[in-house]
Amino acid sequence: MGRLDDKVAVITGAGGGMGREAAILFTGEGARVCVADVNAQAAQETVSLCPGEAFSVEVDVADEEGVVAVYAEASQRFGGVDVLYNNAGISPADDASVLETSVEAWQRVQDINAKGVFLCCKHGIPHLLKRGGGSVINVASFVAIVGAATSQISYTASKGAVLAMSRELAVQFAREGVRVNALCPGPVETPLLLSIYGDDPAALERRRRHWPTGRLAKPREIVNAALFLASDESSYVTGTTFLVDGGLTAAYVTPE
Numbered sequence: 001m002g003r004l005d006d007k008v009a010v011i012t013g014a015g016g017g018m019g020r021e022a023a024i025l026f027t028g029e030g031a032r033v034c035v036a037d038v039n040a041q042a043a044q045e046t047v048s049l050c051p052g053e054a055f056s057v058e059v060d061v062a063d064e065e066g067v068v069a070v071y072a073e074a075s076q077r078f079g080g081v082d083v084l085y086n087n088a089g090i091s092p093a094d095d096a097s098v099l100e101t102s103v104e105a106w107q108r109v110q111d112i113n114a115k116g117v118f119l120c121c122k123h124g125i126p127h128l129l130k131r132g133g134g135s136v137i138n139v140a141s142f143v144a145i146v147g148a149a150t151s152q153i154s155y156t157a158s159k160g161a162v163l164a165m166s167r168e169l170a171v172q173f174a175r176e177g178v179r180v181n182a183l184c185p186g187p188v189e190t191p192l193l194l195s196i197y198g199d200d201p202a203a204l205e206r207r208r209r210h211w212p213t214g215r216l217a218k219p220r221e222i223v224n225a226a227l228f229l230a231s232d233e234s235s236y237v238t239g240t241t242f243l244v245d246g247g248l249t250a251a252y253v254t255p256e
Helices: 017-028 040-049 064-078 103-130 153-176 191-198 201-208 219-230
Strands: 008-012 032-037 054-058 083-086 134-139 178-185 241-244
Touching: 008 017, 008 064, 008 103, 017 032, 017 040, 017 083, 017 219, 032 040, 032 064, 040 054, 054 064, 064 103, 083 103, 083 219, 103 134, 103 153, 103 178, 134 153, 134 219, 153 178, 178 219, 219 241
Parallel strands: 008 032, 008 083, 032 054, 083 134, 134 178, 178 241
Antiparallel strands: none
């Protein structure tokens, strides 16, 4: 038996990175998965890698009508929805210091990272309520907990919003069987991050000295935590700041 047998999960941002890894792991554990991504081809590629039942859908999570349609299709295909894995997010290069970031760059990040999670919860949670409960996993970040001199002001603010939103929803829906947790990864070995650090080894080294483990997380290490939150094993876990950061937010001085 799989840890997610008979569950239906909608994973946004599942065309690559941690979202793709989650779709592969969740289907392998028995879930039926809606692979949602703004890149239709990438989403279909993810489906082809899944060992279990999955289908892809193209969606911009900042588009309310599109989000509504995703949950409606998942429910129609699979009979309902049990898990919302709100993973879609962006971190563009023009999101920098508050002194440099344009209003347009700020808003673009907020629309995807904060408004997107809001819309997925707004239109996804009613499907969970119809099933008598379920799990919402909102991807925040360790940057919602600590500050950085190498600022990404809009990204940081958006992840703080996700964290606060998750707590609010957890309290609101706890007695209706809906668990809401904020998954807060540390730095993860994704194509985006590797491309940034690959172009600037000094930037990588500046950050690495603050990591107790001295390395980036593997996507599967983050997704394993999401698997726990999606499963019934976490039936008494809600409203948490679920940090999977290799000890980064606990660190003051790290080993040399």
